[in-house]
Amino acid sequence: MPSQILMQNIDMIFSSERKETHVLDNIDLTINKGEIYCLLGPSGCGKSTILKLLAGFESPTRGKVSVNQEIVKSIGPDRAVVFQTPNLFPWLTVYENVVFGLRMKKTSPGELKEKSSRFIEAVGLKGFENHYPHELSGGMQQRAAIARALVNDPTVLLMDEPFAALDAQTRSLMQELVMDVWEQFHTTILFITHDIDEAIFIGDRIGVMSRNPGRITKEYAIELPRPRKIDVITTPEFLTYKSAILKQIQEEVKTSH
Numbered sequence: 055m056p057s058q059i060l061m062q063n064i065d066m067i068f069s070s071e072r073k074e075t076h077v078l079d080n081i082d083l084t085i086n087k088g089e090i091y092c093l094l095g096p097s098g099c100g101k102s103t104i105l106k107l108l109a110g111f112e113s114p115t116r117g118k119v120s121v122n123q124e125i126v127k128s129i130g131p132d133r134a135v136v137f138q139t140p141n142l143f144p145w146l147t148v149y150e151n152v153v154f155g156l157r158m159k160k161t162s163p164g165e166l167k168e169k170s171s172r173f174i175e176a177v178g179l180k181g182f183e184n185h186y187p188h189e190l191s192g193g194m195q196q197r198a199a200i201a202r203a204l205v206n207d208p209t210v211l212l213m214d215e216p217f218a219a220l221d222a223q224t225r226s227l228m229q230e231l232v233m234d235v236w237e238q239f240h241t242t243i244l245f246i247t248h249d250i251d252e253a254i255f256i257g258d259r260i261g262v263m264s265r266n267p268g269r270i271t272k273e274y275a276i277e278l279p280r281p282r283k284i285d286v287i288t289t290p291e292f293l294t295y296k297s298a299i300l301k302q303i304q305e306e307v308k309t310s311h
């Protein structure tokens with residue numbers, strides 16, 4: 055199966071008049087179609103920079119970034135991004151937020167209706183279509199942001215700490231939501247998090263990064279059966295992954311200090 059996301063020999067150096075920051079060093083990353091790949095690593099190791107390169111917000115100093123066998127040159131509708139804050143338009147309802155991109159593409163009214171209800175339902179917001187963002191909880195806003203991302207049929211979903219601002223219980227519901235949505239649509243996902251449990255629960259593979267400069271030092275294949283439910287986090291298999299990854303991250307943090 056062709057890899058859908060390919061980063062080869064990526065270096066990223068941010069230069070200003072005062073200094074150069076070597077953020078990414080020789081990153082090689084392959085993510086297969088339909089795979090969920092989680093990136094874990096200490097703050098400032100370059101996780102968001104990897105996502106920005108894939109989204110097309112930044113270009114690498116060296117190396118090749120391609121998605122769906124095409125070199126990434128700018129942003130594109132094949133790649134949707136979900137950030138930590140939902141960034142909904144506050145003056146639009148849930149429905150209007152979700153269909154915003156479809157309207158820009160001049161989608162027919164029938165398709166607009168069919169797609170929006172499919173994705174609003176998939177994220178559990180049926181009945182809230184006419185609510186404004188300020189009438190929703192943080193978790194519900196993030197659900198709307200996920201529906202808005204998915205409704206445009208991206209082949210790749212890039213998620214940057216999407217649940218970091220949520221309380222623990224909402225967060226675990228949202229993790230299950232990602233699993234449910236993934237079971238339905240099998241979108242390729244790059245998921246950035248600081249939370250080891252979240253990465254193991256969600257990911258097919260996990261890349262652990264080091265800092266200064268950022269490198270992917272180790273990858274773990276998570277072979278827990280799917281569909282996964284939250285109680286998997288108490289199984290011995292899960293805890294074995296967790297202890298190995300925790301040890302690796304502690305090593306990374308120690309070395310980078």
Ligand SMILES: Nc1ncnc2c1ncn2[C@@H]1O[C@H](COP(=O)(O)OP(=O)(O)OP(=O)(O)O)[C@@H](O)[C@H]1O
Pocket residue numbers: 068069075077095096097098099100101102103104
């Ligand atoms: N546009 C930029 N110009 C200069 N430096 C930048 C720029 N963007 C990011 N950096 C630097 O690159 C490094 C990596 O940043 P990045 O946001 O990718 O890290 P991260 O691993 O996502 O961090 P966190 O977990 O804290 O979100 C940081 O030192 C940051 O200051």
